[in-house]
Amino acid sequence: MHDEIAVAELARTAGSLGWTALIEDSGADVAVLSAEGRALYVSPTLNWWAVASPSQAVGKTLHDLFPAEMADERLELVRRVSATQRVLVLYGIWKGVRTRTVLRPLPPAQPGELPRVLAVCRGYHNVDRELMPANADQAEAKHVDHGRLGVLTPRELEILSMIARGMTTATIAKELFRSRKTIEAHRLSIGAKLGARNRVELARIALEAGLLQGQPGSGSHQTGRRYERAKRASGMDFSED
Numbered sequence: 001m002h003d004e005i006a007v008a009e010l011a012r013t014a015g016s017l018g019w020t021a022l023i024e025d026s027g028a029d030v031a032v033l034s035a036e037g038r039a040l041y042v043s044p045t046l047n048w049w050a051v052a053s054p055s056q057a058v059g060k061t062l063h064d065l066f067p068a069e070m071a072d073e074r075l076e077l078v079r080r081v082s083a084t085q086r087v088l089v090l091y092g093i094w095k096g097v098r099t100r101t102v103l104r105p106l107p108p109a110q111p112g113e114l115p116r117v118l119a120v121c122r123g124y125h126n127v128d129r130e131l132m133p134a135n136a137d138q139a140e141a142k143h144v145d146h147g148r149l150g151v152l153t154p155r156e157l158e159i160l161s162m163i164a165r166g167m168t169t170a171t172i173a174k175e176l177f178r179s180r181k182t183i184e185a186h187r188l189s190i191g192a193k194l195g196a197r198n199r200v201e202l203a204r205i206a207l208e209a210g211l212l213q214g215q216p217g218s219g220s221h222q223t224g225r226r227y228e229r230a231k232r233a234s235g236m237d238f239s240e241d
Contacts, residue, residue: 022120023043023044026120026122027122028043028048028120028121028122029042029043029045029046029047029048029049029050029119029120029121029122030042030043030118030119030120030121031043031049031050031057031118031119031121032106032116032117032118032119033062033078033116033117033118033119034114034116034117035078035079035082035083035114035115035116035117036061036075036079036114037061037062037063037071037074037075037078037079038059038060038061038062039057039058039059039060039061039062039065040058040116041058042054042057042058047122047123048094048097048099048121048122048123049094049099049101049119049121050065050066051065051066052064052065062074062075062078063075067143067145069143070141070143070144070145072143073141073142073143074090077090077103077139078103078117078119081103081104081105081117082105082114082115082116082117084105085105085115086105086135086136086137087102087103087104087105087133087134087135087136087137088102088103088136088137088138088139089101089102089103089132089133089136089137089138089139090102090103090138090139090140090141091138091139091140091141092140092141092144093141093144093145093146093147093209094123094144094145094147095145095147096145096146096147096148096149096150096205096208096209097123097147097208097209098123098208098209099121099122099123100121100122100123101119101120101121102119102120102121102133102136103117103118103119104117104118104120104133105117105118106118123208146209147209148194148205149194149205149209151193151194152190152193152194155186156186156189156190156193157211158176159172159176159183159186159187159190160190160202160205160206160211161206161211162175163187163190163199163202163203163206164202164203164206164207164211166203169183169184169187190202
């Protein structure tokens, strides 16, 4: 289906003003997918969704737009939304930034066709998980793109998230049953790999990547307090507490 036709149909479904606001004012990537994962429409800019430019994405399948494992996972979810007619919110990481994608069922273009799916995706630092569409399902992406964090080892990712929570070297060492010297060495390695000069920069990187999601008390209030604790450590080198 030509993208202009898809836009016209959606304008009739959602209302032209609402559709314009969604694609121009929300700051989100917007796409319309067939039940088989083919892009029928994409918004003029793509920041958080897919590897292709908008002009190249229309008509492509999810396997054209994402790495194979990510495409398989997302296609399964698109088919699920199309079949069940239930809204689904997918949390993931794309190019090192936490993303939230809402998948909504749309009426089929023609009688007898399968329902289509509207995907609205944006990056975020911290989102209250309670702010969910009514009766929506949730899913956590198993296959993600850590972006710049892809250079870190699993242990370094763990330590980075603990630094972002405001934990000192001594506390991290105690928590992980390692020596302070070992933790300091990890922290030096993380800083060198990410080009971060101090703890506040490491904390910001961790927050953007969503490493605090799922931590106990990781709501916006708690995360903000942890970030401020990390911020107060700014200006100290990576071997100090």
